Amino acid sequence: MAYWLSNTSALLFLLQSSLKSSAAAQKPPAPTSFFSRMTQSFRSSSANLAVGVVRQVExxxxxxxxxxxxxxxxxxIYGIIRDNLKKDLSLLLSCCIQVPRASKGTAFKTFEESEEVDSSPACHWQRIxxxxxxxxxxxxxxxxxxTLIQKIFIQIFAYINTQLFNSFLVRRECCTFSNGQYVKYGLAELELWCAQVTEExxxxxxGELKHTRQAVAFLVLQEKSSITYNEITNELCPxxxxxxxxxxxxxxxxxxxxxxxxxxxxxxSMKTSIIRWFRR
Known part of the structure; x- marks a missing residue:
């Protein structure tokens, strides 16, 4: 599928740069799909090519x-590739939403203390x-x-963010200090991955993980009872x-x-803000 995505997108770029609209044709509507916007952008970036390099035809x-x-x-093809990656990550993410339990029902103490990779809580994040x-x-x-690779991973990280963040909103067992530490570890791994593969x-x-990152920042915060309403809404989780x-x-x-x-x-204060919001 990646081979055909590469070839079809290359042909699409070539067509976009070589075809010119007929003078009698109406002005085309603004592109709405990602590929349409991308190919239009390609035409704009190709406008400065030397005359004769790309011959435009009506x-x-x-x-x-x-x-x-x-x-x-x-x-x-793009959608199939993206959705296949989502499918691969779906089962792994379900294991990363909550700290795995040992066979006797006790939680793992730390990620570093686990000697067996296959039994370590970090193993699921490593597989991601x-x-x-x-x-x-x-x-x-x-x-x-x-450009296409970027778009795929941006959408994948948005999917990861949705899956993890929603777990904090609907599952009481996920909203714990230890679970926050577990997800924090995984977020660090994802941040390192982004840095290693570079912005290219x-x-x-x-940036797509900002909701999960801020939720985790709250879960692992020490002495939550001392934080003020303004601090949590404006500084910690804006x-x-x-x-x-x-x-x-x-x-x-x-x-x-x-x-x-x-x-x-x-x-x-939160209840008051919510009531005001509903009365708008």
């Missing part, structure tokens, strides 16, 4: 129809990194344009809505030393 209906069908074909590397290598070996391939992928913060605060339980969550005053 676009006729058969050529325009072919280009339209080729765009749909490339988008289909391996899956990302495997797909990246396949895309690069088949010369898929970096990762793009803004790391991206999260008050409704999301209230849900996480309500579900949180400190499984390390039974320390309390945020103060009653913070909860009260």
């Amino acid at each position: 676009a006729k209906y058969p050529a325009l129809l072919f280009k339209q069908q080729l765009t749909a074909y490339a988008e289909k 990194i391996e899956s990302l590397n495997k797909h990246l290598s396949t895309l690069k070996e088949n010369f898929v344009p970096p 391939y990762a793009g803004s992928s790391w 991206v999260l809505s008050v409704q999301q913060l209230y849900r996480i605060c309500a579900l949180f339980r400190d499984d390390s030393n039974n320390a309390p969550s945020v103060s009653p005053d913070v909860i009260s």
